[in-house]
Amino acid sequence: MTHTKCLAPGQMWSTHAWVFALILRVAVAQAPADQYRDRRLIMVRDQIEARGIKNQEVLAVMRIVPRELFVPESVRPQAYDDQALPIGFGQTISQPFVVGLMTELLDAKKNDRVLEIGTGSGYQAAILSRLVGEVYSIEIVPELARSAAETLRSLRFRNVTVREGDGYRGWPEKAPFDRIILTAAPPEIPQVLLEELKGGGTLVAPVGVGVQNLVVVQKSADGKTITRSVLPVRFVPMKKGTEQTGIGQGTFSLPGDDVKYKAKGMPMPKGSRSRHPRSTELGRAREYTRRMRQDGDLRSSRLLTISDARRI
Ligand code: SAH
Numbered sequence: 005m006t007h008t009k010c011l012a013p014g015q016m017w018s019t020h021a022w023v024f025a026l027i028l029r030v031a032v033a034q035a036p037a038d039q040y041r042d043r044r045l046i047m048v049r050d051q052i053e054a055r056g057i058k059n060q061e062v063l064a065v066m067r068i069v070p071r072e073l074f075v076p077e078s079v080r081p082q083a084y085d086d087q088a089l090p091i092g093f094g095q096t097i098s099q100p101f102v103v104g105l106m107t108e109l110l111d112a113k114k115n116d117r118v119l120e121i122g123t124g125s126g127y128q129a130a131i132l133s134r135l136v137g138e139v140y141s142i143e144i145v146p147e148l149a150r151s152a153a154e155t156l157r158s159l160r161f162r163n164v165t166v167r168e169g170d171g172y173r174g175w176p177e178k179a180p181f182d183r184i185i186l187t188a189a190p191p192e193i194p195q196v197l198l199e200e201l202k203g204g205g206t207l208v209a210p211v212g213v214g215v216q217n218l219v220v221v222q223k224s225a226d227g228k229t230i231t232r233s234v235l236p237v238r239f240v241p242m243k244k245g246t247e248q249t250g251i252g253q254g255t256f257s258l259p260g261d262d263v264k265y266k267a268k269g270m271p272m273p274k275g276s277r278s279r280h281p282r283s284t285e286l287g288r289a290r291e292y293t294r295r296m297r298q299d300g301d302l303r304s305s306r307l308l309t310i311s312d313a314r315r316i
Pocket residue numbers: 095096097098121122123124125126127128129142143144145148169170171172187188240241242243244245
């Protein structure tokens with residue numbers, strides 16, 4: 005016996021309308037991610053590869069890290085433009101090419117422990133996170149430290165630890181480091197950071213007041229350093245801790261179920277996670293991550309391999 009289910013014309017229309025609405029909803033929901041992914045690929049091709057960055061792992065990571073989620077919503081449409089962008093508190097996220105160049109110059113290996121001075125938006129830390137073992141990042145502006153830690157956590161960059169503090173003091177509890185990168189410019193490289201660099205290690209930094217140079221310092225096994233200048237650059241100056249009021253030594257620990265804020269001088273204000281403009285966007289960031297995982301775009305594995313790079 006066959007059962008044929010007949011739908012009245014009205015019923016059929018409502019079923020079609022429902023399916024159509026569902027397809028439309030899915031399409032609309034996916035559009036921004038796809039649009040940003042396309043722009044990201046174009047950015048890497050035209051701004052990074054075209055200017056001579058050859059490290060395939062660096063290029064591959066820059067093709068998958070969603071830069072648009074590290075900038076304030078107001079400048080999100082410019083996230084893939086060939087420029088630095090404001091991230092609040094008078095600070096900037098570096099131009100994509102500069103991030104690519106500094107990451108290539110750092111020449112980090114997959115098990116390296118890397119110290120970054122100047123977390124800012126957390127974008128550079130996210131790029132490093134997929135290339136190395138552990139990233140430790142220090143940010144002097146408490147609000148930026150907190151929001152970067154939250155963004156990194158929401159996007160599951162689990163091997164990054166962000167600390168609110170003064171980079172001039174280094175991070176003695178976690179030293180020595182295989183690689184050190186500064187994304188704010190000191191007048192000269194702080195001695196404490198050179199001491200925290202392992203023998204055989206590399207440090208990359210913009211150095212100087214007014215006219216700055218991007219320099220690469222190689223430290224030999226016997227502790228001697230060789231410095232070479234790569235090109236003139238323009239970064240925000242590296243501030244002394246005394247220039248910043250209310251500076252604490254808080255640590256935002258990642259990974260974890262929650263951002264653990266342990267600042268001594270500055271208790272975590274109630275509801276502060278939703279008070280920062282970017283915190284309200286974290287739900288969207290999580291949704292984005294989930295969707296990219298489904299797409300196979302953002303790997304759940306921590307390290308990206310050359311074979312991943314080929315597949316992208
Ligand atoms: N790496 C960042 C770019 C940050 S811009 C990114 O990917 O977005 C430089 C950052 O260095 C700013 O956020 C600034 O607040 C921070 N900074 C300046 N002086 C510092 C210091 N002494 N210690 C730690 N961070 C500092």
